[in-house]
Amino acid sequence: xxxxxxxxxxxxxxxxxxxxxxxxxxxxxxxxxxxxxxxxxxxxxxxxxxxxxxxxxxxxxxxxxxxxxxxxxxxxxxxxxxxxxxxxxxxxxxxxxxxxxxxxxxxxxxxxxxxxxxxxxxxxxxxxxxxxxxxxxxxxxxxxxxxxxxxxxxxxxxxxxxxxxxxxxxxxxxxxxxxxxxxxxxxxxxxxxxxxxxx
Amino acid sequence: xxxxxxxxxxxxxxxxxxxxxxxxxxxxxxxxxxxxxxxxxxxxxxxxxxxxxxxxxxxxxxxxxxxxxxxxxxxxxxxxxxxxxxxxxxxxxxxxxxxxxxxxxxxxxxxxxxxxxxxxxxxxxxxxxxxxxxxxxxxxxxxxxxxxxxxxxxxxxxxxxxxxxxxxxxxxxxxxxxxxxxxxxxxxxxxxxxxxxxxxxxxxxxxxxxxxxxxxxxxxxxxxxxxx
Numbered sequence: 058x059x060x061x062x063x064x065x066x067x068x069x070x071x072x073x074x075x076x077x078x079x080x081x082x083x084x085x086x087x088x089x090x091x092x093x094x095x096x097x098x099x100x101x102x103x104x105x106x107x108x109x110x111x112x113x114x115x116x117x118x119x120x121x122x123x124x125x126x127x128x129x130x131x132x133x134x135x136x137x138x139x140x141x142x143x144x145x146x147x148x149x150x151x152x153x154x155x156x157x158x159x160x161x162x163x164x165x166x167x168x169x170x171x172x173x174x175x176x177x178x179x180x181x182x183x184x185x186x187x188x189x190x191x192x193x194x195x196x197x198x199x200x201x202x203x204x205x206x207x208x209x210x211x212x213x214x215x216x217x218x219x220x221x222x223x224x225x226x227x228x229x230x231x232x233x234x235x236x237x238x239x240x241x242x243x244x245x246x247x248x249x250x251x252x253x254x255x256x
Numbered sequence: 257x258x259x260x261x262x263x264x265x266x267x268x269x270x271x272x273x274x275x276x277x278x279x280x281x282x283x284x285x286x287x288x289x290x291x292x293x294x295x296x297x298x299x300x301x302x303x304x305x306x307x308x309x310x311x312x313x314x315x316x317x318x319x320x321x322x323x324x325x326x327x328x329x330x331x332x333x334x335x336x337x338x339x340x341x342x343x344x345x346x347x348x349x350x351x352x353x354x355x356x357x358x359x360x361x362x363x364x365x366x367x368x369x370x371x372x373x374x375x376x377x378x379x380x381x382x383x384x385x386x387x388x389x390x391x392x393x394x395x396x397x398x399x400x401x402x403x404x405x406x407x408x409x410x411x412x413x414x415x416x417x418x419x420x421x422x423x424x425x426x427x428x429x430x431x432x433x434x435x436x437x438x439x440x441x442x443x444x445x446x447x448x449x450x451x452x453x454x455x456x457x458x459x460x461x462x463x464x465x466x467x468x469x470x471x472x473x474x475x476x477x478x479x480x481x482x483x484x
Contacts, residue, residue, distance in 0.1 A: 076339075080339045080340065081339075083339040084337050084339040084340050087333075087337055087338075087339060088334070088337070091330045091333045091334065092318075092326060092330055093313060093314070093316075094333075095326050095329040095330050095333065096316055096318050096322060096326060097312075097313050097316075098329070099322060099325050099326065099329065100312075100316070100322075105325045105328060105329065108325070108329055109328070109329045109332055112329055112332075112333055113332065113333065113336060116333065116337070116338055117338045120338035120339055121338075129275075130275035130278075130279070131275070131278060131279075133313075133314060134274050134275045134278050134310065135275070137274065137309075137310050137313045137314070138273075138274060138275075140313065141309065141313070188264050189264060189268065189299065189300070189301070190299055192264060192265065192301060193298070193299045193300070193301060196301075198304065198308075201265075201301040201304065201305065202301070202304070202305040202308055204265060204301070205265050205266070205301045205302055205305040206305060206309075208265060209265050209266045209302065220309065220312055221308070221312065222312070222316070
């Protein structure tokens with residue numbers, strides 16, 4: 058069965074009329090992903106018991122929704138999406154909050170010498186896409202990933218360290234501080250350029 | 257209008273799903289599709305983060321510390337697979353399991369015929385009080401504390417039974433072995449005997465199956481432990 062693709066296993070499940078006759082195909086398919094899902098959940102939670110529960114729930118969710126997998130995409134990306142969404146939602150539901158909130162970052166990451174925030178200043182004259190491009194240009198890959206995971210997905214810093222394999226002393230926190238410095242500096246440059254153009 | 261961080265860092269209308277990202281990166285290097293998405297990935301924090309997380313999901317290798325935790329988690333996943341909720345005794349009819357069981361049964365029969373029946377010195381003593389009744393299938397043994405590694409599992413015959421399905425498990429119900437026989441005893445394979453060590457409790461159960469492959473009675477879970 059090792060030579061059979063994931064998608065073919067789902068196809069055989071369907072050919073056998075789904076459950077219960079086709080269960081063995083899905084069982085074989087899920088077994089292939091036990092370690093991947095378990096590791097993902099463990100890195101997400103950092104707790105053996107919680108990870109075990111989450112991994113169980115991921116496969117239960119996948120089992121209940123296997124009918125929605127039509128084979129147009131790869132099974133691995135489909136299962137990843139199930140695992141990712143379930144872990145993000147569950148951690149939010151269990152009130153495992155990140156160490157900083159989006160509101161805090163609006164104050165700290167985008168702090169401006171006057172009362173106006175960087176975001177306020179930028180959006181007055183810049184389009185959303187331009188600000189996105191600025192962020193993409195100023196921040197390195199890891200800084201962008203950490204900022205997105207923490208402030209958009211609300212994933213905790215410790216989980217980010219584990220998921221991205223960050224082994225620097227301060228982990229994700231260091232990348233957030235570095236991102237803040239770079240964006241503040243970019244803002245200063247942008248203000249000077251804007252003044253020059255205005256004068 | 258007030259903007260939030262997710263407006264700047266989160267997904268935009270230009271963003272694509274992880275399915276599309278992966279598919280586009282598998283497209284030929286000079287294809288328009290791949291070029292377009294590579295450009296998008298270079299400028300989109302949200303999509304590049306998503307791709308990195310998927311790569312971690314796909315190919316991350318556990319550290320030694322993580323490997324310990326994973327063994328336990330994976331063990332539970334194997335035991336409680338949602339796609340394996342059919343009765344355990346019905347699994348015996350799957351070709352691979354049936355072939356293994358029949359081969360084991362044939363080997364036991366051949367052994368008995370060739371060597372003749374000799375006193376079973378290793379057989380655990382079965383006392384009257386050891387006979388356990390659970391459901392309608394009466395188990396003889398081994399149950400409770402045993403003094404030596406048992407050679408076989410025994411039970412009383414059930415009227416109408418065409419065969420018996422047996423399985424042996426660890427205490428967390430991880431299955432060690434399963435077999436089938438038409439007799440009222442079955443030899444414990446050597447591989448399982450090696451798992452029977454002092455103070456380690458094992459579980460087993462037997463189901464009586466009729467000629468239409470329906471379960472007519474079961475023993476429920478039994479347990480035994482080697483005392484020395």
